[in-house]
Amino acid sequence: xxxxxxxxxxxxxxxxxxxTLAAQSLDSGLRGPTPLNDEGPASPxxxxxxxxxxxxxxxxxxxxxxxxxxDGYQIDLQTNKCLSCHARARTGESQAPMVSITHFMDxxxxxxxxxxxxxxFCTECHVPQSVTNPPVSNDFVDxxxxxxxxxxxxxx
Amino acid sequence: MSVExxxxxxxxxxxxxxxxxxxxxxxxxxxxxxxxxxxxxSGFAAGIIFWGGFNTALELTNTEKFCTSCHEMRDNVFAELxxxxxxTNRSGVRATCPDCHVPHDWTDKIxxxxxxxKEVWGHLFGFIDTREKFADKRLxxxxxxxxxxxxxxxLECRNCHSAESMDITKQSPRAAVAHERFLFNGEKTCIDCHxxxxxxxxDMRGVPGWQ
Numbered sequence: 271x272x273x274x275x276x277x278x279x280x281x282x283x284x285x286x287x288x289x290t291l292a293a294q295s296l297d298s299g300l301r302g303p304t305p306l307n308d309e310g311p312a313s314p315x316x317x318x319x320x321x322x323x324x325x326x327x328x329x330x331x332x333x334x335x336x337x338x339x340x341d342g343y344q345i346d347l348q349t350n351k352c353l354s355c356h357a358r359a360r361t362g363e364s365q366a367p368m369v370s371i372t373h374f375m376d377x378x379x380x381x382x383x384x385x386x387x388x389x390x391f392c393t394e395c396h397v398p399q400s401v402t403n404p405p406v407s408n409d410f411v412d413x414x415x416x417x418x419x420x421x422x423x424x425x426x
Numbered sequence: 427m428s429v430e431x432x433x434x435x436x437x438x439x440x441x442x443x444x445x446x447x448x449x450x451x452x453x454x455x456x457x458x459x460x461x462x463x464x465x466x467x468s469g470f471a472a473g474i475i476f477w478g479g480f481n482t483a484l485e486l487t488n489t490e491k492f493c494t495s496c497h498e499m500r501d502n503v504f505a506e507l508x509x510x511x512x513x514t515n516r517s518g519v520r521a522t523c524p525d526c527h528v529p530h531d532w533t534d535k536i537x538x539x540x541x542x543x544k545e546v547w548g549h550l551f552g553f554i555d556t557r558e559k560f561a562d563k564r565l566x567x568x569x570x571x572x573x574x575x576x577x578x579x580x581l582e583c584r585n586c587h588s589a590e591s592m593d594i595t596k597q598s599p600r601a602a603v604a605h606e607r608f609l610f611n612g613e614k615t616c617i618d619c620h621x622x623x624x625x626x627x628x629d630m631r632g633v634p635g636w637q
Contacts, residue, residue, distance in 0.1 A: 322600040338600050342510055344622055349630035351622070353637040360635065365603075384637070 300405055316402040324367070325399070328412055333395035334367075340398050345391055352392045353385065484539065490522040498554050499523070506625045526582045526624065527571070534578075565628035572617055580616035587616070 304310035318339040325335050343351040355364035373389040374381050411419075436444075457465060486492060494500040504523070507513050512521040529535050554560040554567075575582065589609055594602040608614040618635070621627060630636035 320598040320600075322598060338598065342623065344627050347629075349622070349627045350637055351627075354635055357637050 316400040319399040319401050328410060330413075336396050336398040338398065340393070345393060350385075350390060350392070357385075484535075487539070488524045488528055488535075490524070493523040496549050498549060498560065502554075502557065502560050503625045510624050512624045521586070521624075525585070529578070529581065530585055561628075568621075568625075568628050572621065575617035576615060583616040583620070 302310055318341070319337060320339045322338045325337055327334060340352075345351060353369070354360060355366040356369050358368050360366070361368045369385055369389075371381070373385050374383070375389075376382055376386050377388060490504075494504045512526075514520070528538050548554065552559075554563050589605075592605065592609075594605055597605065604619065608619070609616070621633075621636075
């Protein structure tokens with residue numbers, strides 16, 4: 271009897287628990303009110319930033335972001351559309367920044383005559399930017415700001 | 427008549443020659459049965475039917491439906507086109523195969539159509555009937571098209587994209603600069619920079635301006 275009562279209480283507790291969980295609405299800033307097991311509506315696509323003006327890097331090693339649209343650019347075994355402007359020999363005509371010399375290095379640090387295969391696929395690191403308000407703000411502080419904070423009024 | 431002449435049947439070429447001579451005789455002799463008006467009017471009607479029929483048939487071969495009725499086109503180049511701006515875009519205006527690949531001017535169109543008989547030959551004998559064969563031949567085919575566009579100053583591009591109507595203030599700064607420096611002074615033509623905008627590119631090693 272005692273055992274049956276315990277089981278009944280356990281069942282009741284589980285039922286009550288799941289009931290409250292199901293009743294809870296999860297309203298997160300990113301997901302919206304969509305329940306976790308549902309897929310919400312896709313947010314509209316935003317246009318690509320296409321000013322062709324160079325953007326400041328957030329930190330020295332950041333791969334520079336692409337300040338123009340790259341829709342339909344083919345980068346595969348056959349060819350690399352990016353290099354038809356950014357290759358060393360093409361920059362005179364295109365006035366585009368040349369691929370960094372570090373991209374000519376193989377993994378042993380030896381410089382090759384052209385872009386190293388491991389650096390060939392540009393969009394692995396370099397990406398175009400959308401014109402949009404980020405849903406999550408970023409509190410990243412770059413090193414210059416950090417240093418000037420450490421010494422207020424001091425030169426960086 | 428001797429036995430020899432009865433049994434010795436004239437050869438095919440002899441008979442063909444005799445027929446041709448007889449036909450020439452009929453064609454050059456004035457008609458004794460039909461009135462001149464009948465002949466002129468029936469000739470006129472036949473002209474309309476044949477010329478109209480010819481042009482209708484020509485236009486039938488100038489449609490995307492016709493081009494993509496062969497799997498070589500449907501599975502390779504047409505499939506690739508679908509992802510590009512010439513197939514799907516914000517305004518819904520789109521280019522079909524002949525808009526870019528067949529000259530719109532009549533004589534040039536006939537010339538291109540005659541060249542295209544090689545493509546029918548290629549289809550019948552399976553020059554590019556697998557993806558691998560197509561990939562192997564792709565550079566050669568692309569070089570033909572680039573040479574054609576280069577020779578006619580990208581005429582098929584300019585049928586829609588006229589340099590005179592181009593408002594570079596509405597373009598991205600990058601495009602505006604490039605068009606001002608190379609297009610408007612005639613230094614380059616569309617295809618020089620805009621290769622691979624509607625189909626995938628072949629192996630571009632050795633093509634000027636590419637890596």
